[in-house]
Amino acid sequence: xxxxxxxxxxxxxxxxxxxxxxxxxxxxxxxxxxxxxxxxxxxxxxxxxxxxxxxxxxxxxxxxxxxxxxxxxxxxxxxxxxxxxxxxxxxxxxxxxxxxxxxxxxxxxxxxxxxxxxxxxxxxxxxxxxxxxxxxxxxxxxxxxxxxxxxxxxxxxxxxxxxxxxxxxxxxxxxxxxxxxxxxxxxxxxxxxxxxxxxxxxxxxxxxxxxxxxxxxxxxxxxxxxxxxxxxxxxxxxxxxxxxxxxxxxxxxxxxxxxxxxxxxxxxxxxxxxxxxxxxxxxxxxxxxxxxxxxxxxxxxxxxxxxxxxxxxxxxxxxx
Amino acid sequence: xxxxxxxxxxxxxxxxxxxxxxxxxxxxxxxxxxxxxxxxxxxxxxxxxxxxxxxxxxxxxxxxxxxxxxxxxxxxxxxxxxxxxxxxxxxxxxxxxxxxxxxxxxxxxxxxxxxxxxxxxxxxxxxxxxxxxxxxxxxxxxxxxxxxxxxxxxxxxxxxxxxxxxxxxxxxxxxxxxxxxxxxxxxxxxxxxxxxxxxxxxxxxxxxxxxxxxxxxxxxxxxxxxxxxxxxxxxxxxxxxxxxxxxxxxxxxxxxxxxxxxxxxxxxxxxxxxxxxxxxxxxxxxxxxxxxxx
Numbered sequence: 261x262x263x264x265x266x267x268x269x270x271x272x273x274x275x276x277x278x279x280x281x282x283x284x285x286x287x288x289x290x291x292x293x294x295x296x297x298x299x300x301x302x303x304x305x306x307x308x309x310x311x312x313x314x315x316x317x318x319x320x321x322x323x324x325x326x327x328x329x330x331x332x333x334x335x336x337x338x339x340x341x342x343x344x345x346x347x348x349x350x351x352x353x354x355x356x357x358x359x360x361x362x363x364x365x366x367x368x369x370x371x372x373x374x375x376x377x378x379x380x381x382x383x384x385x386x387x388x389x390x391x392x393x394x395x396x397x398x399x400x401x402x403x404x405x406x407x408x409x410x411x412x413x414x415x416x417x418x419x420x421x422x423x424x425x426x427x428x429x430x431x432x433x434x435x436x437x438x439x440x441x442x443x444x445x446x447x448x449x450x451x452x453x454x455x456x457x458x459x460x461x462x463x464x465x466x467x468x469x470x471x472x473x474x475x476x477x478x479x480x481x482x483x484x485x486x487x488x489x490x491x492x493x494x495x496x497x498x499x500x501x502x503x504x505x506x507x508x509x510x511x512x513x514x515x516x517x518x519x520x521x522x523x524x525x526x527x528x529x530x531x532x533x534x535x536x537x538x539x540x541x542x543x544x545x546x547x548x549x550x551x552x553x554x555x556x557x558x559x560x561x562x563x564x565x566x567x568x569x570x571x572x573x574x575x576x577x578x579x580x
Numbered sequence: 581x582x583x584x585x586x587x588x589x590x591x592x593x594x595x596x597x598x599x600x601x602x603x604x605x606x607x608x609x610x611x612x613x614x615x616x617x618x619x620x621x622x623x624x625x626x627x628x629x630x631x632x633x634x635x636x637x638x639x640x641x642x643x644x645x646x647x648x649x650x651x652x653x654x655x656x657x658x659x660x661x662x663x664x665x666x667x668x669x670x671x672x673x674x675x676x677x678x679x680x681x682x683x684x685x686x687x688x689x690x691x692x693x694x695x696x697x698x699x700x701x702x703x704x705x706x707x708x709x710x711x712x713x714x715x716x717x718x719x720x721x722x723x724x725x726x727x728x729x730x731x732x733x734x735x736x737x738x739x740x741x742x743x744x745x746x747x748x749x750x751x752x753x754x755x756x757x758x759x760x761x762x763x764x765x766x767x768x769x770x771x772x773x774x775x776x777x778x779x780x781x782x783x784x785x786x787x788x789x790x791x792x793x794x795x796x797x798x799x800x801x802x803x804x805x806x807x808x809x810x811x812x813x814x815x816x817x818x819x820x821x822x823x824x825x826x827x828x829x830x831x832x833x834x835x836x837x838x839x840x841x842x843x844x845x846x847x848x849x850x851x852x853x854x855x856x857x858x859x860x861x862x863x864x865x866x867x868x869x870x871x872x873x874x
Binding site for chain 2: 428429430431432434435436437438439440441443444445447448449451452467468471472474475487488489490495498499512513514515520523525571572575576578579580
């Protein structure tokens with residue numbers, strides 16, 4: 261299991277860093293006396309062991325990827341915006357009811373080009389998770405997203421969405437205010453947008469809550485992200501009345517990036533550093549940036565009608 | 581249903597009426613001992629014949645029982661106008677889900693349906709329409725690739741022929757056994773509806789018990805006119821999931837048709853006995869005297 265491997269890798273990371281620091285701050289006198297000689301082989305052994313462990317991460321199971329997709333250390337929407345975009349101007353509220361912080365959105369520049377960026381916001385620690393409702397939006401979140409997208413269409417801005425949610429929030433108020441209607445409206449409206457829409461599945465994409473931001477011309481997916489009709493736990497509990505069989509569900513559901521690319525749902529898989537995106541954000545951003553630019557350039561060549569047509573066809577052919 | 585009518589027209593109508601009678605539990609030609617059917621709400625029982633005469637609305641408490649697809653169409657469509665679309669289309673085991681093929685077979689044998697939706701053209705009060713009915717007996721009316729494709733084809737057909745569209749929803753949501761493909765049907769059907777409506781098409785969404793999950797979050801919520809059957813459960817998340825999430829009991833009547841009416845998501849709650857008359861009225865409001873600007 262990747263969980264155990266990562267645990268050991270993280271322990272090694274800590275040990276290696278500690279050893280390096282100890283080495284760096286060592287009194288030069290020690291070096292002269294040959295005192296640090298005892299540490300060096302240790303360091304090498306540890307690094308070798310770490311490389312060996314990370315090399316085991318090349319062939320991950322679907323359950324491993326689900327674990328990585330939910331890893332607390334994965335980059336979050338604010339980091340994507342900060343690194344990939346400039347001049348971000350946040351837009352809040354759905355103009356009807358309230359501001360839903362589970363979705364972050366606004367205008368930004370991508371390589372100088374004004375775009376609209378929208379994404380699920382999970383937060384990267386427990387306090388933030390609670391504030392952002394673990395990235396589970398209510399209808400207000402989807403309506404805000406739609407407002408921003410219609411505005412993007414009006415001003416001819418491409419739309420880039422980032423998907424990372426365990427699902428739309430199943431709460432009382434969410435139902436009262438029409439969670440289903442809000443998602444349905446987004447699906448319908450997004451399908452007809454006359455500007456390029458690119459979705460990036462960055463973590464877990466579960467159910468209609470993910471799709472509500474995901475009707476795109478091109479879908480990019482990080483190597484260890486997952487995208488499915490429901491969480492594996494929910495899937496197992498519905499089909500087998502036993503949520504503990506989620507591991508088994510992961511293997512059946514074909515929810516990994518490579519599965520989805522084979523099925524023609526995802527256009528490109530963005531490679532992640534060995535052991536997952538949480539280990540090296542920078543490497544991930546470099547790969548994603550290149551892909552994003554490529555896809556955006558490609559889509560920007562199409563006219564409004566052609567874009568809507570391409571998007572319609574993409575979804576039209578999924579299934580029978 | 582009028583038995584005399586069955587033999588008045590051709591074999592297509594005869595087959596359709598027989599399917600409707602089977603849905604209504606009246607398919608046996610021979611006399612049988614009275615077959616009792618118990619109301620799921622008040623638990624009073626009555627014979628199948630009594631139930632059929634009240635359109636499967638409980639004669640005691642007025643509870644609307646879920647009914648089969650052909651049976652519902654037989655209530656709505658004018659006699660002799662039924663033409664089924666894509667009758668043969670069936671789901672495939674796209675995920676190689678263990679046991680799914682067998683289950684599909686069993687559901688087909690049990691219900692006589694190819695999948696969980698019947699799509700057809702016909703006339704309602706003389707107005708030609710395209711109609712789709714989800715059948716909750718088949719895998720809880722869940723939307724897999726076949727349902728998504730049939731709905732989409734029906735919508736596209738309505739768009740092409742410039743006909744009004746009526747969809748009767750009854751569904752537990754996306755079909756889990758078809759995984760991500762089921763999820764994508766939400767986008768596919770919604771996109772088709774969007775195009776149809778942008779072209780000026782009229783879409784009446786009729787929500788029946790139960791309409792939840794991925795169907796609520798796609799075509800069922802996109803009607804120009806949204807009607808609901810009394811007492812129907814309509815929502816995105818199921819009540820049990822919500823109770824588990826928020827850790828408290830939900831109020832009486834939560835997510836029922838009347839509740840949605842109060843919260844602004846339904847135009848009218850229409851009892852089954854008035855279903856056809858109401859649909860006819862709406863259709864005529866859209867087709868007759870539409871000179872201005874048309």
